[in-house]
Structures are given as C-alpha cells and as structure tokens.
Amino acid sequence: MKLLAALLLLSSYQALATLPTIAYEINGALITENAVRYKDGYGFNLKANKVLRLVTLDWPPYIDENSCNQGWLFQFTVQSLLKKGYGVYIAFYPWARAVREAELGKADILFPEYFVEDGVISDNVLDKTRNELLALSYPIPGGDLSFVALKGNKISFNGELSSIKNLLIGVVRSYKNTKELDELIEKKKIATVVANNEYQLINLLLSNRVSLIVADLDVLKASLYKSDLSIKNRVQIVESLVALQPKLEYKPLYYSISKSKPHWQKVLQDLNHEIDSMDKTLFDAFINKKKQQCYAI
Numbered sequence: 273m274k275l276l277a278a279l280l281l282l283s284s285y286q287a288l289a290t291l292p293t294i295a296y297e298i299n300g301a302l303i304t305e306n307a308v309r310y311k312d313g314y315g316f317n318l319k320a321n322k323v324l325r326l327v328t329l330d331w332p333p334y335i336d337e338n339s340c341n342q343g344w345l346f347q348f349t350v351q352s353l354l355k356k357g358y359g360v361y362i363a364f365y366p367w368a369r370a371v372r373e374a375e376l377g378k379a380d381i382l383f384p385e386y387f388v389e390d391g392v393i394s395d396n397v398l399d400k401t402r403n404e405l406l407a408l409s410y411p412i413p414g415g416d417l418s419f420v421a422l423k424g425n426k427i428s429f430n431g432e433l434s435s436i437k438n439l440l441i442g443v444v445r446s447y448k449n450t451k452e453l454d455e456l457i458e459k460k461k462i463a464t465v466v467a468n469n470e471y472q473l474i475n476l477l478l479s480n481r482v483s484l485i486v487a488d489l490d491v492l493k494a495s496l497y498k499s500d501l502s503i504k505n506r507v508q509i510v511e512s513l514v515a516l517q518p519k520l521e522y523k524p525l526y527y528s529i530s531k532s533k534p535h536w537q538k539v540l541q542d543l544n545h546e547i548d549s550m551d552k553t554l555f556d557a558f559i560n561k562k563k564q565q566c567y568a569i
Contacts, residue, residue: 292342296351305354313363316350320359324380324539327363327370330469332494333563334384334415334525337364339498340566344559345384345525348412352546358539366468368446372396375405377532380539382406384414384525386448395446407531407540410547411524413555415488417449418515422477427484429516437462442476442485444469449486450521470495478509488523489515 292314294305307314317323326349330336335343346362353360365373374382375396388408394400419436421427429436433452445466448454456462465482467473470492476482492513496506529540550558 292346292350294347294350294354296355298355303354305350310361311363313361315359315361317354317359318361320357322357322535323359323361324353325361325363325378326381326383327365327373327379328383329367329370330364331384331491332498333490336494336498339494341562344562345412347562348558349383349527352543355546356542358542367444368395368468371446374528374530375400375402377405377530380530380533380536381543382528382530384412385528386414386417386523387411387526388448388528389451392448392454402528405531406528407536409527409529409540410544411526412547412550413552413559414523414525415490416515416519417486417488417521417523418517418519419484420477420487420489420492420513420515421484422512423514425483427516429518431518433462436484439483440465440481442467442473442482444473444487447486453486453520471499474509474513477513484516486520489513 291307291309293307294316296303305316307316308318309315310318315323328335328346330338332339332343335345335349341347350360350362370379370382372395373379375394385406385408388402388406390401390403392402394402394405397405419427419429419441427436427439433456437456441462441464443449443457443464443466445468449457453462457464465476467476470487473485473487474492474496477485493510496510499506501509527543529536529543533539
C-alpha cells in the first residue's frame with residue numbers, strides 16, 4: 273500500500289483539457305456553443321451584454337476540466353446560463369482559492385457547494401458569515417458523504433461521532449462536511465489532517481497517516497479512474513476503499529452567488545428557474561445521457 277500511495281501522489285492527470293462544447297434546445301431548436309480559451313479558463317457567448325465569471329474545481333464525476341464533457345455539472349451549469357442570455361467565463365481552481373474569489377466578490381458564482389449553515393464564518397472576510405457574502409441556489413443532485421476507511425481496518429462507527437472521536441481523520445481544506453462534524457473539528461474535539469484535494473486525501477489513508485477520511489466515495493473512485501496509474505493499481509486502490517455505514521449525510525449541491533454584484537438577485541432567480549424546471553426524473557435522464565456520451569459501454 274505504501275508503494276501505491278507513492279505512485280498515486282506522483283500521478284496527477286496530465287492530459288490536456290479539450291475545449292468543451294455545449295448543446296441544448298430552445299423551443300425545439302438545437303443550439304451548439306463552442307468554448308474558447310479565455311484568460312485562465314473557458315469562455316462562452318462572450319459578446320453577451322452580461323458575462324458572468326464562475327469559479328469551480330476538479331471534482332469528478334460531477335465536474336472536471338480533463339474529463340469527457342467536463343462532467344455533467346459543467347454542462348448543466350453553462351447551458352442553464354446560456355439559455356438565459358448570459359455569457360460565461362468559467363475557471364478551475366483549488367477549492368480554497370475558488371471560495372476566496374467568490375467571497376471577495378471577484379466571481380459571480382461559486383460551485384458546486386454543499387449547504388452552508390447560517391453561522392459559518394468566512395475564511396476571507398473578517399466578521400462576516402459565508403451566507404452574508406453568498407446566496408445559495410435551489411439544490412441540485414449530489415451524493416453521499418461518508419467516512420471512508422481501508423478494508424480490513426476494523427473501525428467501529430455506529431453513527432455517533434463520539435464513536436470515532438479518538439481517531440485521526442483526513443479532510444479537504446475549506447470543504448464543508450456536516451454541521452456537527454465541522455463544529456467538533458473547529459472546537460478541536462476531533463483531530464484532523466488537512467489535504468488540498470482528493471488525491472492527497474486518498475494518500476493520507478493509504479499511507480496510514482489517518483484512520484478515516486471524509487469524502488463522497490464516488491468522487492474518490494472517479495479521481496482514481498482518471499489518474500495515470502495502471503488499470504491494475506487503480507482497481508487495487510478502489511477495491512481497498514470502503515464507505516462506513518451509516519453514511520454521514522446525503523449532500524445535495526448548490527450554486528453560491530456573490531451578493532457583492534448588483535445583479536446577483538437576477539442571476540439567482542434565473543438559475544433557480546432552470547433548476548426548478550428539472551425534477552428528479554429529468555435530472556437523472558440528463559446525467560445518464562452525459563455519462564453515456566462518454567462511456568458507451
């Protein structure tokens with residue numbers, strides 16, 4: 273496992289991102305928009321009266337700069353804004369930087385975000401809460417947040433955080449977990465090691481630096497599958513990971529809209545309108561269609 277950890281640490285995905293294409297329908301007509309390189313990201317419909325700056329991260333299978341279609345969430349987000357007549361400039365950053373850009377008003381939209389409680393303090397603006405700076409959209413489909421361990425490690429978790437309070441846990445910097453867990457971490461009642469991304473998080477676990485990590489197991493698997501590791505090593509690592517039951521929480525995803533922008537309420541209204549037009553059946557069909565375009569098998 274230590275060898276695999278070293279391999280993983282060195283195996284960031286090296287493929288160059290292709291320019292994405294967005295295809296959607298309006299009144300039965302198929303519209304296709306091709307991205308252009310713009311500043312440090314991708315631009316769509318840049319001649320629009322209002323161009324929105326979006327900041328995000330590599331977080332497969334939801335969104336990823338180097339994945340096919342850049343992920344279903346990228347596709348849904350861009351097409352939703354294009355339908356409303358906006359131009360879009362979207363850039364990928366480490367999550368902590370993406371949060372900073374949005375909280376400081378340098379970006380219009382931060383995504384994907386977990387639900388943020390009212391009392392959560394900003395990491396970037398003194399004496400301000402996240403929700404004073406950013407407004408959450410309606411929810412969109414997300415995934416299960418769990419404690420992930422190595423198979424064979426006999427860790428007893430009964431659903432109560434007190435049952436694992438003496439274990440060292442890996443978390444990603446600036447990610448929001450559950451309200452109870454984040455409060456215990458803040459009060460230093462649960463000890464953590466902080467990683468910058470999922471690759472580092474997995475390495476913490478494989479190298480036995482932590483007993484558990486907090487993650488969406490589907491994100492960990494997708495991160496491994498897009499790595500430069502051999503298929504054998506990818507499979508070996510994926511099969512070594514197990515999400516403990518019960519899960520911590522089902523986590524829907526949200527858009528965070530910067531309240532520092534004069535048009536933020538209209539942007540929020542327009543995004544919510546697009547989300548509201550999609551029930552679970554339509555979202556599932558959209559997500560499956562985007563997956564099938566990438567993985568015909």
